[in-house]
Amino acid sequence: MRLFSGMNNQYTRREVFCRNTCHDLKHFWEREIGKQTYYRESEERRLGRSALRKLREEWKQRLETKLRLRNNPEDTEKRTNVG
Template identity: 75%
Template structure:
C-alpha cells in the first residue's frame, strides 16, 4: 500500500483544518438560508389567500347547486 494514503495527516497539515473550517462555514450559511426561507414562507400570505379563495369558490358552488354541495360535504 502506498504511504501517501496511510499518512494523510503529514501531507494535509493546516490545509485539512482550513478545509474543515471552510465547509463548516458553508454548511452554517446554507442552514441560515434555509431557516430564513422557511421563516419567509411561514409569514407568507399565500396560504391564507388560497384558503380564502377556496372558501369563496365553495360558497359560490353551494349557491348554484345546493343539493350537489351537500352531497360533496356529506358523502354518506
C-alpha cells in the same frame, strides 16, 4: 510527508498528514453549510409571515365550497330550508 516501510522495501506506503489543510477545509464547509441553513430558515420564516399563504387558503376554501354546491344542489336546498 512520512514514508513507511514494512519488512520488504519494495512495498512502501506514503501517507500525507493534512494538519491545517484538513482543518481549513472542514471549517470552510461548516461555514458554507451554516450559511445555507441560515438562508433556508430565513426564507421559511419569511414565507410563514406572508399573507399570500393565507389568501391562497381562503380562496381554496371558497372554491371547494362552490364546487361542492355545484355538484350537490340538493344539499344547498336542505341547508336553506333548515336554516
